[in-house]
Amino acid sequence: MAFRVLIVGPSSYRDYARLRDVLDIALVNRFPDVAIITTGGPGLPALAASYARSRGLELMACTLDYRRHPGAPRTLGIPT
Numbered sequence: 001m002a003f004r005v006l007i008v009g010p011s012s013y014r015d016y017a018r019l020r021d022v023l024d025i026a027l028v029n030r031f032p033d034v035a036i037i038t039t040g041g042p043g044l045p046a047l048a049a050s051y052a053r054s055r056g057l058e059l060m061a062c063t064l065d066y067r068r069h070p071g072a073p074r075t076l077g078i079p080t
Contacts (some may be wrong), residue, residue, distance in 0.1 A: 002035040002058055003027075009044030016047045023051055031055070037062060 005027070013019075023054040027034055036052035038045040052059040 002059075003030045004035045004037055006037045007044065008039050009046040011041060011045075013042035013044035013047065016050065018053075019044070019047050020051055020066050032057070034058070035060060039063060 005023075014048075032055075034055075035046055035058040037060045038048040040049075040063045045061075047063070049059055
């Protein structure tokens with residue numbers, strides 16, 4: 001089973017080089033058996049997806065079901 005890493009963060013995050021450097025250090029002993037999990041969308045989730053593709057890692061996107069949980073973004077303090 002792959003070592004799973006959940007990466008969440010703001011849609012305004014744009015520093016791919018920093019993300020890459022931090023993940024390379026954090027995951028150095030786990031490669032190549034790593035799965036990146038992200039929420040999908042722009043900013044940090046998109047950068048995490050790019051990182052997974054560039055390293056040949058498994059990528060999973062878990063998005064909110066707004067029909068099933070219509071108040072979720074407001075409840076969690078996530079701007080819509």
